[in-house]
Amino acid sequence: MLGFAAGVMIAASFWSLLKPAIEMSEEKLTRSRNRIIAGVCGGLAEWIGWDPTLVRILYVIISIASAAFPGTIVYIILWILMPKKPIA
Numbered sequence: 771m772l773g774f775a776a777g778v779m780i781a782a783s784f785w786s787l788l789k790p791a792i793e794m795s796e797e798k799l800t801r802s803r804n805r806i807i808a809g810v811c812g813g814l815a816e817w818i819g820w821d822p823t824l825v826r827i828l829y830v831i832i833s834i835a836s837a838a839f840p841g842t843i844v845y846i847i848l849w850i851l852m853p854k855k856p857i858a
Contacts, residue, residue, distance in 0.1 A: 800816075801813045802815070802822070802855055803855055804822055811826045812826075829845075
């Protein structure tokens with residue numbers, strides 16, 4: 771339970787950093803072609819204007835802090851819900 775609470779606290783603190791970038795973004799949230807598994811972290815990075823490696827590292831840290839299971843479920847849900855980025 772402590773791991774889940776820590777993950778929620780970390781996610782909330784990162785949300786306060788992400789909120790201004792998300793509000794300014796006019797781009798649609800899509801899975802990236804710059805991908806390691808499914809392009810979810812790369813797509814989030816492109817959407818908020820961050821480096822994809824930084825987003826991947828933060829995702830791993832948050833997943834580990836929340837006992838990994840919720841992070842895996844969230845990734846799978848985003849994989850299903852986020853459309854692929856069209857080929858330009």
